[in-house]
Amino acid sequence: MSALTDPRGAVEELTRPEGWVLGVSVAFLLFLLAALLTGALGPTYFLFLVGLAGMYALLSFGLNSQWGFAGLINFSVAAFFGVGAYGAALFTASGSPLVELFEGVPLLSSLLGLPIVGLVVGLAVAFVLAILIGIPTLRLRADYLAIASLGLAEVVRLIVLNERWLTNGSAGVRGIPGFFAGWPVLGTFPEAMPGLRLEVVPGSPVLLETAFWRASLNVLLVLAFAGGVYFVLRRAHRSPWGRVLRTIRSDEDLARALGKDTYSFKMQSFVLGSLIMALAGVFYTHLNLYVGPGDLDPITTFYAWVAVILGGSGSNRGALFGGIVIVTIREGTRFLNDVALPIDPAPLRLLLIGVVIIAVMRYRPQGVLPPQRELIWPSAVDGGGAPDSPDSGVREQKGGGGDE
Template sequence: MNVTLPRTETSIGTTSLVLLALTALTVIAVAVGALSFSYLLYLLALSGMYVMLALGLNVQWGYGGIINFAVVAFWGLGMYVTALSTARTSPLGLDWHPLVALVVAIVLSVVAAIIVGLPAIRLRADYLAIATLGFSEIFRLIMANESDFTAGMAGLAGIPRILEELFLTTTATNLMIITILSVVVYLLLRRIHRSPWGRVMRTIKADEELAESLGKDSFSFKMQAFVIGCVIMTIAGVYYAHFINYVDPTDLQPLQTFYIWVAVILGGSGSNRGAVVGGIVLVAVLEGTRFVTSIGALAAISTGPVRVLTIGLLIILIMRFKPEGIYPPRDELIWPKSMTSTEDGK
């Protein structure tokens, strides 16, 4: 006899219909020429980068309740390690292979995460936020002012593209690369999210004292989550450097960290699916507001305030109607095979 476990009621069906409708509108826009196909590929490739950043932050905040306002610093670490070691305009003149730069970026990310995390993870939530934000600003100022080593505000150009010969366009190649990276990271995180490690992290987030009483070293688990998230952010930065082929300190503004937090909140804290959807919605808002100035009556409006206003409205609406986010993590925490069980070995 099959025994079906009760499932929590969700509104995923309605959400999926809305997302399908938006997808259909995008296809129609491409078909009628309102949106070029090449630009759509660019937006999808850019969305993949934001998805990676959202997944990295979700490991920290969604899994373990770690407030990290240094997202842009670890993203920038990946960008600058790649640019300084591979770009033809690099003051260091290293000319490394991109794969070597990737490995070095990951190693430096782990080292930086440990250095930042050892003192910061022990702090209370508000002090942790201040500490990580301070590290992010220190990193930005170093990149902006140490012109002898980082090229300063002049930026670094001439970053080589990778696997350029696989497709007719480099944008399609970039989309393929970030899609593979995102899928691998998503599947890995889904696996660990449902593992005993993931269950311990959720216990720590809900009640750290309870986890400690059960013999779990909450600091060790938090450090692991912090390092994993930072490495994912750094890989996203490495990809972005090869994608854009130019980096400078203006990319490292704190507002970028705020955008990633918005993506995680919109999608659903603790939900890997939510991080994916949140990253895509974020790019749709950020890039969609660029077209406001093309409307005659709104031509004088700056797109910057419109972006912030739109994102603020999205947060208000989500918090009002779906406080757990677009895709709450409930269903992700259960292995599909456990939804039905059998008796007597049948």
């Protein structure tokens, strides 16, 4: 049932966890709206948080397409995220060492600085890296992929930190333009929009200036990225390809006995997830306008895993919800610095995430939004059983039945 044609009926069909998620989400949005109108939360910072939530949703989507679909244990989320981020930064930033290196080459110098080129380069490097790490490990047990991916994450971080001639080392890369810089209309949109002053609550004006309009373009970009990825994964999850991946995750020997090339399917899943993670890195580059080795810390991988486990392994909706929760905890704890507490509130974010994991494992081991509702016959999850079988055979329906 469509929520647009019959919203009340759609709400009544929600399961208890789905209703809980919907209620909490609506309450949280109302809280943010009140904070915006009262001036407690700046509109530009609010849009930055939306962009950050979209970035973590992309990371969760990528990991979910590997672990949730095919059972591939990937501990190198930060590596592919960093490849996408640095690939975009080095080919677009004015302070990039590559700009100085190829300044005298006509063709390359004309391509440097174009965000589309950075996007393509970041995804291409992630594709090659995923192939190189997948070839020797995906034919073996999942343990080997976990070990290799864990080492890959650290290798990429150390290369970024030490190869100063290419990555600028610990100083990072600055001077990164917005993704729409140089585009017609969108490139000049933030500067062309007038500054607005809204005062819904007396004494608490809301200012919409150039930074706000620039942040709105970032939100538009991440919605396009996340929406496109969600649509692709949703279709893939219900397709025969997705059913083979779920079989591989449950029993790879059974899938192999049915004649499926499990190595090929696992490679496809691993490459797809790696590209999505790199896409998140490309977006982060143009959102934050700075990339450094600290962005490749293992905590990024940890956050992505928590988001997938919290939402439900294999659930695209769960990955989206988990990414939003991670950003809420990560950024929400920053405001505790304004509250007089007897302890330092900064480490509380890891404590809260640990509490969330324990609570989920205790009360919802399958995740808040398990993937059953996203499969081919959602009614089967609600007790509706399998799809109705026809009352008569094909020959009877065509009128060709009868005694011979």
